[in-house]
Amino acid sequence: MSQNWLRHFELQLLDDKGQGIALSDFKVTFSIDWFKGSSPRAAEVKIYNLKPDTAHKIMGEEFSKIRLIAGYEGPQTIYSADRVGVEVRISPDEDPGKKYDRNYGLIFSGDIRIAITGREATPDTWVLIQAIDGHEAISYATVSATLSKGHSTKDLYTALLKSLEPFSIIKGVEPVFPPTEFPRGRTLHGKVTTYLDEVKKLCNADWQIVDGRLDFLSKTSVAHTAIELNSQSGLIGLPQRTTNAGVNAKCLINPNIRVNGLVQLNQSSLYLQKLSEQQLGAAGERPGRIQAIDKKDDGNQTLNVSTPPASIATDGIYEVCGITTKGDTRGGDWYMELMCQARGSSDYTEEARKKKP
Secondary structure, eight states: OOOOOSEEEEEEEEOTTSOEEEOTTSOEEEEEEEESSSSOOEEEEEEESOOHHHHHHHHTTOOOEEEEEEEEOOSOOOOOGGGTTOOOOOOTTOOGGGSTTOEEEEEEEEEEEEEEEEEOSSSOEEEEEEEETTHHHHHHOEEEEEEOTTEEHHHHHHHHHHHHGGGTOEEOSOOOOOOOEESSOEEEEEEHHHHHHHHHHHHTEEEEEETTEEEEEETTOOSSOOEEESTTTTEEEEEEEOSSSOEEEEEEOOTTOOTTOEEEEOGGGOEEOOOOHHHHHHHHTSSSOOOEEEOTTTSOEEESSSSOOOOBOTTSEEEEEEEEEEEETTSSOEEEEEEEEETTOOOSOHHHHTSOO
């Protein structure tokens, strides 16, 4: 298990050719919102006390993309004398943050949308960058193509993917395509996102552009297997059960935890929210005491009240539906707030997805 020891942080500003600068040693604060569905991941990054020349380059739109890498270095390895100076080969496709018990990785990559400058009450100056993952592709990608008669949903998907290539968007997780073949030809002309929504309906899967990849995930798809969260692995405080907003948990920054992934929580550590007077009053109209009941549709557990709190997963496995990540390289903030629901549950609402944990 990776140990949360010694923070790791990298901030990269890149131009359209992938060249740029690293500002990893400055005071930086950041907030990243990522929710389930087609809404893009968004970040707000504030960099303090830059040289005027560097700030001018950022404001002058010399850079178009921003990347944030964060997490923990892990325990420091002690090498024997015979290994000092020995060359270690690393594959170019390898993520060094996932080796040697380290626990850091890419937490955001997106297009710079807005940059502004300002000054604190103290002498500190700052540059604020607002960025959105896949912003250029979502806003400006268009498709103009013709599909012949007998085309399939996969043919439509392939045409859309080709139209995203100029924006450096590549294929990610494919949806499960229906076997339907359409008897008539078709002309495509318009925004790619409009047709992506059509593929979403045909395949019953949400689409999202994350880290330069177009992913389609169905209700049963998972981004990763369950990651255990406890006090030893970075859990902060007690997970809280809410009403109509799932289960909220807070943990140290862990780049392995992603939206649509799974986490495992100890049921004994779950803080049960107090029922409101309205819920208790409604329960009083029913015979018997308030008790936990098993839901027949998904196997999770809830309470027999009119407006029950979020379901509890009987196996402790929860799906991550939203993540807000906050960090301060010179302060105490270095955590993720997770919005979760019991696996297979349907009590996490669309409205709740738009709210921060």
